[in-house]
Amino acid sequence: MRFSEGARVRTIFENPVGHTRLPAYLHGREGRIERLHPGLRQNLYTVVFAAGDVWGEDAPDNVSISADLYESYLNPA
Amino acid sequence: MSHEHDHEKSGAASHRVTHLIEALERGGILTREKIDSTVEDFLAKAVPHNGKRAIARAWVDPAFKQRLLDNANIAVAELGIDLSHWSPVVLRAVENTPERHNVIVCTLCSCYPIALLGPSPAWYKSEAYRSQVVRDPRGVLAEFGFRPAESVRIDVWDSTADVRYLVIPMRPRGTEDLSEERLAELVTRDGMIGTAPI
Numbered sequence: 056m057r058f059s060e061g062a063r064v065r066t067i068f069e070n071p072v073g074h075t076r077l078p079a080y081l082h083g084r085e086g087r088i089e090r091l092h093p094g095l096r097q098n099l100y101t102v103v104f105a106a107g108d109v110w111g112e113d114a115p116d117n118v119s120i121s122a123d124l125y126e127s128y129l130n131p132a
Numbered sequence: 133m134s135h136e137h138d139h140e141k142s143g144a145a146s147h148r149v150t151h152l153i154e155a156l157e158r159g160g161i162l163t164r165e166k167i168d169s170t171v172e173d174f175l176a177k178a179v180p181h182n183g184k185r186a187i188a189r190a191w192v193d194p195a196f197k198q199r200l201l202d203n204a205n206i207a208v209a210e211l212g213i214d215l216s217h218w219s220p221v222v223l224r225a226v227e228n229t230p231e232r233h234n235v236i237v238c239t240l241c242s243c244y245p246i247a248l249l250g251p252s253p254a255w256y257k258s259e260a261y262r263s264q265v266v267r268d269p270r271g272v273l274a275e276f277g278f279r280p281a282e283s284v285r286i287d288v289w290d291s292t293a294d295v296r297y298l299v300i301p302m303r304p305r306g307t308e309d310l311s312e313e314r315l316a317e318l319v320t321r322d323g324m325i326g327t328a329p330i
Contacts, residue, residue, distance in 0.1 A: 115270060118288065120288045123291070
């Protein structure tokens with residue numbers, strides 16, 4: 056696995072043709088690796104984002120959003 | 133994304149699926165009867181009672197709850213809930229506490245822990261729920277008549293095809309004397325999605 060639990064990562068900013076499992080609202084966002092899921096189709100990570108890091112200043116307080124993202128969607132933050 | 137665009141995409145996808153099935157049939161690899169019986173078998177096993185049993189056991193057995201949090205696929209197998217027909221899906225349980233409330237969604241499509249909860253409600257698949265709960269979870273929960281205290285952190289889990297989430301609600305007060313079977317009856321589908329307390 057390229058990343059370990061607790062690592063800070065930033066999602067890629069892609070605009071692919073066709074299907075992706077990186078939701079558009081999580082493009083180019085910084086989060087923290089919360090759980091590792093090795094050996095699925097590709098290494099997969101649960102990444103936790105603070106709502107403020109996703110939506111900006113008017114984001115709700117005390118909210119996190121997590122998504123399960125493939126290794127190829129992630130870079131070190 | 134417009135409504136029309138959604139339909140175009142799903143139309144193209146179902147077209148591809150039809151071609152794929154035809155190719156598999158021609159190759160003698162699969163029959164339509166086999167596909168139908170597999171789906172029927174899956175749906176017969178995908179009942180909300182599975183999720184309710186897992187939650188009730190977690191409420192009465194802290195060691196089981198820990199196993200459920202660590203590896204839910206293995207933990208529910210202890211209860212005789214067989215997810216092998218569903219693999220390689222990872223089942224993940226997330227626990228509500230007085231400081232933290234969890235809610236699940238699938239913004240990309242409509243991924244759902246069907247094997248534990250049965251088929252999902254229509255609102256779970258609606259564009260309104262999927263787009264709003266990640267943006268304003270407290271507002272969405274309020275529309276369900278549920279208002280967690282401001283001090284409670286809300287964790288939204290946006291699921292994809294590989295990992296499906298199940299919320300472990302807090303055990304209601306005053307249920308210390310209830311049997312595991314009676315506790316299971318208290319558990320609701322919306323409680324396990326996270327849009328309602330128990």
